[in-house]
Amino acid sequence: xxxxxxxxxxSAERLYKGKIIDLELSEVRLxxxxxARREAVRxxxxxxxxxxxDGMVLMERQFRFPYGKVIWEIPAGKLNSGExxxxxxxxxxxxxxxxxxxxxxxxxxxxxxxxxxxxxxxIFFATEAEFSRQHPDDxxxxxxxxxxxxxxIAMCENGEISDAKTLVALYKYVxxxxxxxxx
Amino acid sequence: xxxxxxxxxxSAERLYKGKIIDLELSEVRLxxxxxARREAVRxxxxxxxxxxxDGMVLMERQFRFPYGKVIWEIPAGKLNSGExxxxxxxxxxxxxxxxxxxxxxxxxxxxxxxxxxxxxxxIFFATEAEFSRQHPDDxxxxxxxxxxxxxxIAMCENGEISDAKTLVALYKYVxxxxxxxxx
Numbered sequence: 001x002x003x004x005x006x007x008x009x010x011s012a013e014r015l016y017k018g019k020i021i022d023l024e025l026s027e028v029r030l031x032x033x034x035x036a037r038r039e040a041v042r043x044x045x046x047x048x049x050x051x052x053x054d055g056m057v058l059m060e061r062q063f064r065f066p067y068g069k070v071i072w073e074i075p076a077g078k079l080n081s082g083e084x085x086x087x088x089x090x091x092x093x094x095x096x097x098x099x100x101x102x103x104x105x106x107x108x109x110x111x112x113x114x115x116x117x118x119x120x121x122x123i124f125f126a127t128e129a130e131f132s133r134q135h136p137d138d139x140x141x142x143x144x145x146x147x148x149x150x151x152x153i154a155m156c157e158n159g160e161i162s163d164a165k166t167l168v169a170l171y172k173y174v175x176x177x178x179x180x181x182x183x
Numbered sequence: 184x185x186x187x188x189x190x191x192x193x194s195a196e197r198l199y200k201g202k203i204i205d206l207e208l209s210e211v212r213l214x215x216x217x218x219a220r221r222e223a224v225r226x227x228x229x230x231x232x233x234x235x236x237d238g239m240v241l242m243e244r245q246f247r248f249p250y251g252k253v254i255w256e257i258p259a260g261k262l263n264s265g266e267x268x269x270x271x272x273x274x275x276x277x278x279x280x281x282x283x284x285x286x287x288x289x290x291x292x293x294x295x296x297x298x299x300x301x302x303x304x305x306i307f308f309a310t311e312a313e314f315s316r317q318h319p320d321d322x323x324x325x326x327x328x329x330x331x332x333x334x335x336i337a338m339c340e341n342g343e344i345s346d347a348k349t350l351v352a353l354y355k356y357v358x359x360x361x362x363x364x365x366x
Contacts, residue, residue, distance in 0.1 A: 064294075172339070
């Protein structure tokens with residue numbers, strides 16, 4: 001279905017090759033036969049972890065340059081070249097927070113902003129975990145703390161948490177928990 | 184709190200000025216006194232609408248160039264220069280779907296991928312709506328249909344819906360609905 005919607009790429013030019021993202025400008029053939037330009041950010045993909053321990057969620061405070069402020073997020077990072085999302089999730093969790101998870105389950109895969117980026121964020125759910133030691137990247141500064149799951153949801157509801165992957169992870173976790181409980 | 188995390192911008196250079204996004208490369212002073220480079224996509228912000236009518240959600244099929252495929256999303260679009268998010272939401276809803284909402288409520292504001300973009304997506308909840316006529320942009324092709332809210336949630340759970348704003352809107356809607364019902 002929806003074959004009437006597809007665009008055909010006529011040409012693509014890389015305008016920028018960066019550390020986290022590349023930028024491409026393409027020309028496409030539209031469904032009506034006309035042409036248009038499309039801007040696309042190319043990103044290797046990200047992995048994120050919702051770690052829940054005794055009803056508490058491991059949350060991070062991190063300064064995010066594009067917004068110029070510190071925000072709340074679950075631990076996450078970008079995939080290295082050729083790295084599978086599960087390994088990246090375990091690696092980023094340990095690097096940023098010092099927590100080593102023994103078991104990961106797939107929670108969701110999300111497209112953060114499909115109008116201009118090809119990033120996929122793979123979100124995992126971790127339960128069994130033990131503390132090892134934090135060793136973040138040279139240019140990464142992160143404060144971690146455990147917050148009660150219901151307080152996290154209250155922070156989603158009142159707008160304190162705005163990060164998309166964190167909102168999806170928390171609302172989906174609560175949805176699944178309520179479903180298990182039954183009506 | 185978390186003053187220890189802030190980065191100070193030393194210089195910023197615009198590398199690209201585009202139709203939907205701009206790209207900036209900046210140099211920052213890190214909390215440890217060293218410097219680092221930061222890539223930032225500048226975006227005017229987006230507005231999205233969860234329209235629920237008789238238990239059905241207005242969903243769209245749209246080809247998304249960065250992923251090279253058609254995906255499910257709630258109606259959304261970018262803010263025009265100086266436009267307030269609520270007006271943009273009403274305008275995009277009507278342009279893309281032909282539905283005119285009489286009443287909007289704030290549902291959430293989300294940061295799609297805070298590592299490299301400054302986009303904010305303002306999500307609204309619309310109830311009272313009537314059909315007018317569809318008049319999408321020249322380069323925009325969209326198929327709309329109403330889908331039962333519980334089927335939408337099933338599509339979130341099985342991975343058919345991956346768009347972040349749509350996931351947040353649907354899971355939050357169900358969370359709020361369950362909360363109203365009580366335990």
